[in-house]
Amino acid sequence: MSTIVVLGAGISGNTAAAFLRKKLAKKHKVIVVAPNSYYHWIPSNIWVGVGRMTVDQVRFKLAPRYKKVGIEFHQALAVSIHPEGDSDHAKPFIKATYTLPEKQGEEFMLEYDFLVNATGPKLNFDATEGLGPGKNTVSVCSYDHAAHAWEKLQEAIEKMKNGQKQRFVIGTGHPMATCQGAAFEYILNVAYEIRKRKLTDMAELVWLTNEFELGDFGMGGAHIKRGGYITSTRVFAESFLRENNIHWIKRAGVKKVEPGLIHYENLEGENLSVPFDFAMLIPGFAGVGLKAFGKDNTDISSRLFAANGLMKVDADYTPKAYEDWSVNDWPETYRNVDFPNIFAPGIAFAPPHGISKPMTSKNGTLIYPTPPRTGMPSGVMGKITALNIIRLVNKGEHELKHRASMGRMGAACIISAGYGMTKGAAATMTVFPIVPDFEKYPDYGRSIGYTMGEAGLAGHWLKWFMHYMFMHKAKGYPFWWLLPE
Amino acid sequence: MNNRPVVPYSEESYPPLPTNKTLFWRRFVPWQLVRFLILNIKILRIVAGGHS
Numbered sequence: 001m002s003t004i005v006v007l008g009a010g011i012s013g014n015t016a017a018a019f020l021r022k023k024l025a026k027k028h029k030v031i032v033v034a035p036n037s038y039y040h041w042i043p044s045n046i047w048v049g050v051g052r053m054t055v056d057q058v059r060f061k062l063a064p065r066y067k068k069v070g071i072e073f074h075q076a077l078a079v080s081i082h083p084e085g086d087s088d089h090a091k092p093f094i095k096a097t098y099t100l101p102e103k104q105g106e107e108f109m110l111e112y113d114f115l116v117n118a119t120g121p122k123l124n125f126d127a128t129e130g131l132g133p134g135k136n137t138v139s140v141c142s143y144d145h146a147a148h149a150w151e152k153l154q155e156a157i158e159k160m161k162n163g164q165k166q167r168f169v170i171g172t173g174h175p176m177a178t179c180q181g182a183a184f185e186y187i188l189n190v191a192y193e194i195r196k197r198k199l200t201d202m203a204e205l206v207w208l209t210n211e212f213e214l215g216d217f218g219m220g221g222a223h224i225k226r227g228g229y230i231t232s233t234r235v236f237a238e239s240f241l242r243e244n245n246i247h248w249i250k251r252a253g254v255k256k257v258e259p260g261l262i263h264y265e266n267l268e269g270e271n272l273s274v275p276f277d278f279a280m281l282i283p284g285f286a287g288v289g290l291k292a293f294g295k296d297n298t299d300i301s302s303r304l305f306a307a308n309g310l311m312k313v314d315a316d317y318t319p320k321a322y323e324d325w326s327v328n329d330w331p332e333t334y335r336n337v338d339f340p341n342i343f344a345p346g347i348a349f350a351p352p353h354g355i356s357k358p359m360t361s362k363n364g365t366l367i368y369p370t371p372p373r374t375g376m377p378s379g380v381m382g383k384i385t386a387l388n389i390i391r392l393v394n395k396g397e398h399e400l401k402h403r404a405s406m407g408r409m410g411a412a413c414i415i416s417a418g419y420g421m422t423k424g425a426a427a428t429m430t431v432f433p434i435v436p437d438f439e440k441y442p443d444y445g446r447s448i449g450y451t452m453g454e455a456g457l458a459g460h461w462l463k464w465f466m467h468y469m470f471m472h473k474a475k476g477y478p479f480w481w482l483l484p485e
Numbered sequence: 486m487n488n489r490p491v492v493p494y495s496e497e498s499y500p501p502l503p504t505n506k507t508l509f510w511r512r513f514v515p516w517q518l519v520r521f522l523i524l525n526i527k528i529l530r531i532v533a534g535g536h537s
Contacts, residue, residue: 227501235500238499238500242497243503247497248496376532412528425512430528450531452527454524457514457517458521458524462521462525
């Protein structure tokens with residue numbers, strides 16, 4: 001009998017746990033440890049943040065879902081991994097602390113044969129002074145943050161209705177923040193809500209980003225067929241902002257936020273500031289702070305985790321210049337090299353390097369987006385991790401069959417820009433592969449056939465359809481396994 | 486769409502803006518139904534081809 005412990009119940013963790021439970025015999029145990037009592041479909045937070053969806057439409061309780069299919073669930077925060085066991089335990093184990101109100105703070109341990117670290121990121125608001133809910137800006141990174149953002153947005157809308165002009169600054173809140181796509185979607189939705197209320201003249205919208213050029217999205221931008229040309233996503237993104245009367249500030253690393261004032265440094269090394277009435281800025285991401293200990297209780301965190309706290313997997317972490325980056329540096333199985341029974345799919349794995357070219361300001365500050373791994377890639381990584389573990393459990397050690405490198409995987413990013421079956425709009429972007437492969441696609445690093453961008457109602461329907469489809473899948477409703485990641 | 490005037494030679498003056506015809510096609514339901522099907526097929530092929 002094998003025990004598989006999955007840390008985290010987000011897109012990656014929930015997908016991995018669901019496939020493990022479905023395909024492994026009942027004698028094997030699948031255990032999920034996650035600090036939140038809810039599953040949460042993050043891409044729809046944008047609609048919570050503009051009041052188009054309620055919090056309960058983007059989440060559901062994990063405990064009943066897991067109980068129904070025989071997954072053991074512990075609402076707890078994992079604190080340490082002991083991959084070699086210790087003097088009292090021959091088997092590897094994890095330690096965690098309950099966040100369940102009835103057992104709050106109680107520590108426990110779980111032995112495992114295989115560990116899936118799918119904890120996702122820590123939203124590192126503390127890396128930027130004054131950033132985040134409870135301080136000076138709002139966020140849409142979790143459902144409660146998005147609900148709070150909607151409250152603040154309504155206040156700003158009321159002020160505009162009363163004749164008070166408002167400046168909305170939306171974008172990235174750290175020089176190396178990622179998830180530009182989510183922030184971009186939010187600013188387009190805010191613009192739509194303002195326009196719908198005929199308050200455009202009372203609002204100034206500003207897109208504040210650490211991208212070198214707009215449309216980079218942490219993927220080094222892309223080239224797409226559009227209007228009879230192969231053109232850059234920079235043109236696509238700028239056109240969208242211009243169309244929605246949104247100004248932009250690029251190459252900006254936010255350093256500090258004071259009430260009503262954002263301080264940032266640009267690549268020229270200038271320290272500038274932008275005033276705001278409403279600001280939604282995405283924080284930097286880091287690992288969740290898990291520690292690792294050896295058999296003699298020495299700290300071996302550096303063997304499992306990179307400096308940013310994300311887990312090392314089968315990537316090539318040799319420091320390289322941008323010109324030497326290769327698609328082959330990216331991991332394929334998300335398996336830790338030192339401890340082959342540990343996997344880290346989704347945002348929890350440490351990327352070997354960026355996708356966007358690193359840019360340094362004249363003061364030496366790194367200002368560029370780190371790679372995005374949310375949504376579709378996280379689901380795919382979770383699935384192949386589960387499939388590989390299933391084969392390891394059933395057949396023993398072998399070369400892992402299932403692989404999903406971000407250099408061989410595509411992604412779709414649907415940026416809604418309005419709401420309604422006939423009034424909605426969206427920019428649909430697909431890239432293939434996510435990490436450019438200049439050996440295979442020497443011109444643009446990506447397949448021009450599969451890398452595309454278009455605007456229209458169809459994208460909005462797709463986003464709306466995906467919300468319900470992925471909630472159906474995550475809840476384990478009939479035929480969930482037939483739905484793609 | 487009422488676009489505010491931008492300062493000539495400023496960066497914001499360069500991006501293309503959709504014409505009324507483009508805006509019409511973006512909202513024209515029969516055409517968007519076709520695009521919806523095409524987008525679904527493309528995305529499915531990307532997902533299926535992205536892992537082994």
